[in-house]
Amino acid sequence: MKISVKAPAKINLTLDVLHKRNDGFHEVKMIMTTVDLSDRIDLVELDIDKIMVEVSEGFVPSDERNLAYQAALKLKQRYNITKGVYIYITKNIPVAAGLAGGSSDAAATLRGLNQLWNLGLSIEELASVGREIGSDVAFCVYGGTALATGRGEIIEPIASPPPGWVILAKPPIGVSTADIYRRLQVDKVSHCDETEMIRAIETKNFQGICNNLHNVLEDVTFSLYPEVQNIKDQMKKFGADGVLMSGSGPTVFGLVSKESRLNRVYNGLRGFCHDVYAVRLINQPHS
Known part of the structure; x- marks a missing residue:
């Protein structure tokens, strides 16, 4: 079985940094929204208990450093999944660009595996897994437009902007x-x-x-x-x-x-x- 999921880029309409926290992160408050420049994540179920990642761009890591790999691993660990998955990432979002490409790939992997493995998890439950991967992943799970606080992982969805x-x-x-x-x-x-x-x-x-x-x-x-x-x-x-x-x-x-x-x-x-x-x-x- 194969599932394909879009992983859209995000932009910051506002980004404010309030102070440095005791855990070394910064306390932020920002409004983010998604745009229709997207990577594509193809997920194929494997009979063996293994995560395999391949990326269209050779300079993007395909091992445990890849956030999509980490997303699959987190789901497997949290919900005791013994199936494996082959993940192919077609990169369209520029890398290291401030557009959350890697975080969106992870979020799309979570959404796609929720379908592929019939987990029946809510968006909120997927975002909870995303928070363990990176600060922007929870927002990318939700998509749309939202106010993000904490280190960026606390998400409050808001209305969508007008077309533009x-x-x-x-x-x-x-x-x-x-x-x-x-x-x-x-x-x-x-x-x-x-x-x-x-x-x-x-x-x-x-x-x-x-x-x-x-x-x-x-x-x-x-x-x-x-x-x-x-x-x-x-x-x-x-x-x-x-x-x-x-x-x-x-x-x-x-x-x-x-x-x-x-x-x-x-x-x-x-x-x-x-x-x-x-x-x-x-x-x-x-x-």
Whole structure:
């Protein structure tokens, strides 16, 4: 039996860091939403008690370091599953891009194995497993749009944003999330008020969403990688309605309400950045 599951990327509409916790993680508050740039996860049941992972991109690990592998292992351990699975990951989401590609692969694996192994688990139960894998996995299990708190694993679903286009642009560099957080001076950041963003989302106010984009990690990433700031500046210049770096970077996204403007922004960015995508906001959470 084979099951295929989409693993969509996420962007941060807001990202605030409140303080460093005693466990070494940072306390965050952020609003995330999914976009229709997706990896594909193919799952095939094996008669032998083994997890096998293959990835379309050779530089992505296919052993126990892979989050999809960890997702399958966690499910097997928690629910005493003796069956095995072959996992093939077709990568479309850029790696180390601030788009939660690995976390979404893990979440899609959890959702798919719930079907493949007839576990009958709820989204909440799958998210509970996801929290043991990584900070973004629980959100990726839910999908849609949500307020994330704690270290990012406490999820409160909220309304979906209005329809719109998203331009994603990633320079040819990787950014270490741990390094960005380590360099962040929490006492010097300008915190944001998520209530204004939530109000804009709930009232389907596209321009209000654009006006309240906020990411406290931008300054740190920009100081280390000025090319990321350059992409943001260019995206504004070409006419995106709202522009922000996603996560710890290096991907920058632009929100665009009109398709005519979308083409101008997309074509302008393609002139100096290879990885550019024009996608839509996904309005529905996973069932």
